[in-house]
Amino acid sequence: MKTAVVTGASKGIGRAVAEALAREGYDLALGARSIDLLKGLAEELTAKYGVRVFYDYLDVSRNESVEEFAGKVLEEFGGVDLLVANAGIPMGGRLDELSNEDMERVLQVNTLGVWRTVKAFLPSLKERRGTVAVVTSYISTMILPNAGAYVASKWASRALTKTFQAENPEVKFIELRPGMVDTYFYGRPGRKIEEGFMKPEDVAELLIALLKLPRHVLVEEVLFRSVY
Numbered sequence: 001m002k003t004a005v006v007t008g009a010s011k012g013i014g015r016a017v018a019e020a021l022a023r024e025g026y027d028l029a030l031g032a033r034s035i036d037l038l039k040g041l042a043e044e045l046t047a048k049y050g051v052r053v054f055y056d057y058l059d060v061s062r063n064e065s066v067e068e069f070a071g072k073v074l075e076e077f078g079g080v081d082l083l084v085a086n087a088g089i090p091m092g093g094r095l096d097e098l099s100n101e102d103m104e105r106v107l108q109v110n111t112l113g114v115w116r117t118v119k120a121f122l123p124s125l126k127e128r129r130g131t132v133a134v135v136t137s138y139i140s141t142m143i144l145p146n147a148g149a150y151v152a153s154k155w156a157s158r159a160l161t162k163t164f165q166a167e168n169p170e171v172k173f174i175e176l177r178p179g180m181v182d183t184y185f186y187g188r189p190g191r192k193i194e195e196g197f198m199k200p201e202d203v204a205e206l207l208i209a210l211l212k213l214p215r216h217v218l219v220e221e222v223l224f225r226s227v228y
């Protein structure tokens, strides 16, 4: 039985990824701040798929929280085979109008959150020759005025992902770069494919397909979006 860690598992893409992995037979360690949502999801997935689901509070913007979460997960499962570093927040606004707090917050979650989560699980992932999927964005090589802080956070997490890969060839790092996905990222879900949105399940199914490739095949990144 393989073990997967999913950050930002309470909603949106992370939640859909957790369900798809459970269906595929992975034991799960789920992290996010909304512990009530994680509890409900864990109960649902255990009942439906019979897999082991551990969940705990996780704030990827804080070192102590990530270290504590990783310690508990490794104690619970003994090691991990897959890490899905998905937790992230949006941030709009012109760079010259953005507050210090907002700039620091988006970098803490989207960039440093990825770095500290991968770092915490890396020894185990290396031991198991595992896989890390980092959810960055289609924007991770592009420029979008009025979203500069978010864009910079995703360019930086792309750079972290590729540097981790270069430094750790035993682990496979996949950068997932979705276009728009119908999640809480845009307020409340309910957007349509005709408006250019994918479903969170589309991202999850793409990841499952990638995980089914032979061990020696590395897909470094996937840029994908909705068509209609």
Ligand code: NJP
Pocket: 007, 008, 009, 010, 011, 012, 013, 014, 031, 032, 033, 034, 035, 058, 059, 060, 061, 086, 087, 088, 089, 090, 109, 135, 136, 137, 138, 139, 177, 178, 179, 180, 181, 182, 183, 184, 185, 186
């Ligand atoms: O968004 P949403 P998505 N510590 O808001 C968690 C990227 N992306 O699923 O802590 C730990 O439904 C939050 O949980 P909670 C995007 O940048 C999206 O769309 O309980 N967890 C929730 O589970 C992000 O990296 C689109 O509030 C934290 C989850 O993150 C990823 O996809 C397009 C946290 C967010 O769920 C998932 O976002 C694109 C923290 N400090 C890239 N802060 C898109 N939706 O269109 C938040 O290119 N979370």
